[in-house]
Amino acid sequence: MAESLPAAPPTGAASRSTTTSKHALETFGLTDVGLVRDGNEDALLLLESERLFVVADGMGGHSAGEVASAFTIEALRSFYGNPDLTKRVKSAYLRAKRAKSEMTAAEASPHALRLRKAVESANISVYRLAQQHEQLRDMGTTLVGAAFHRNFIHIANVGDSRMYRLRSGKLRQLTEDHSLLNEYIRMNLLQPEEIESFPYKNVIVRALGLQEQVVVDLFVDKVRRGDQYLLCSDGLTDLVRDEEIELVLRNAPSAQSACYRLTELAKARGGHDNITTVMVRVHSSKWAPPRPVVPPAPPAGAMGGPPSMPPPPGAAPVVIPPPPPGRAPVD
Numbered sequence: 001m002a003e004s005l006p007a008a009p010p011t012g013a014a015s016r017s018t019t020t021s022k023h024a025l026e027t028f029g030l031t032d033v034g035l036v037r038d039g040n041e042d043a044l045l046l047l048e049s050e051r052l053f054v055v056a057d058g059m060g061g062h063s064a065g066e067v068a069s070a071f072t073i074e075a076l077r078s079f080y081g082n083p084d085l086t087k088r089v090k091s092a093y094l095r096a097k098r099a100k101s102e103m104t105a106a107e108a109s110p111h112a113l114r115l116r117k118a119v120e121s122a123n124i125s126v127y128r129l130a131q132q133h134e135q136l137r138d139m140g141t142t143l144v145g146a147a148f149h150r151n152f153i154h155i156a157n158v159g160d161s162r163m164y165r166l167r168s169g170k171l172r173q174l175t176e177d178h179s180l181l182n183e184y185i186r187m188n189l190l191q192p193e194e195i196e197s198f199p200y201k202n203v204i205v206r207a208l209g210l211q212e213q214v215v216v217d218l219f220v221d222k223v224r225r226g227d228q229y230l231l232c233s234d235g236l237t238d239l240v241r242d243e244e245i246e247l248v249l250r251n252a253p254s255a256q257s258a259c260y261r262l263t264e265l266a267k268a269r270g271g272h273d274n275i276t277t278v279m280v281r282v283h284s285s286k287w288a289p290p291r292p293v294v295p296p297a298p299p300a301g302a303m304g305g306p307p308s309m310p311p312p313p314g315a316a317p318v319v320i321p322p323p324p325p326g327r328a329p330v331d
Helices: 064-080 083-098 110-132 180-186 242-251 255-268
Strands: 023-032 042-047 052-059 143-149 152-158 162-167 170-173 217-222 228-232 275-284 302-304 318-320
Touching: 023 042, 023 255, 042 064, 042 275, 052 064, 052 228, 052 275, 064 110, 083 110, 110 143, 110 152, 110 217, 143 162, 143 228, 162 242, 170 242, 228 242, 228 255, 242 255, 255 275
Parallel strands: none
Antiparallel strands: 023 275, 023 302, 023 318, 042 052, 052 143, 143 152, 152 217, 162 170, 162 228, 228 275
């Protein structure tokens, strides 16, 4: 009898956030199967209650990539929805601080530690699931995640899914690709003219689920009003150049519009892979979304808004206002 694979986990509810911020966040997410693939191995998470946003790009045969990315998203949702784990992370951070443990600037926050622990927990979940099912043995997934707290954004990265920031009209990649191409470039093994024709561009050297432990890159960025953050899978960046992404973000009237325009641009170039984008725009705390307008028809195979849910007709961008005054922050 053929081994039955586990179904993708259901979408669950998350606890409300108790963080405070001087900013309102306008967010939107879109995932599209593209024009070549039969299934979608990408997954996304917009956990507004925790100001957590994630893109995962799964890999592996027999639908294993879809399982890896889906379980990663569910593991993160579960971790952030567990108050006991949050308390344990805070206690661990305070112990490390009292012991004067060496921490980088990106790690010097309980919110950064919480994000890293959540990603490590997701890695263990995917790895153990793969060991239990022969057909899932080689599955894995990339992950890029961002957690906003007050005036800072904490970023976690494993693999080659990317995070960009548009500030004052200039685009900057905030994450580093864990790819064979990047390793060759770092070791000066490629000439500039050889990069475009490098035959192993899509080979990654780090992913969730392949081993019981994983190294998670952490970054921190101070948020400014007017900043735009883009999380995306390589289905976008393989086909759309950085300067084109910059142009779209500079001219798109909303986060929703930016996601649709980037997806259509990648599909116009062939859409050979799944395409996933999550946009976060930073506004003043007094900002209010414009009146709802009927959005363009979703691209074929696309899903917008919350994971597995298409955007309803006339939907406005998701806006995360600051909590009301007097709410105690979690530090």
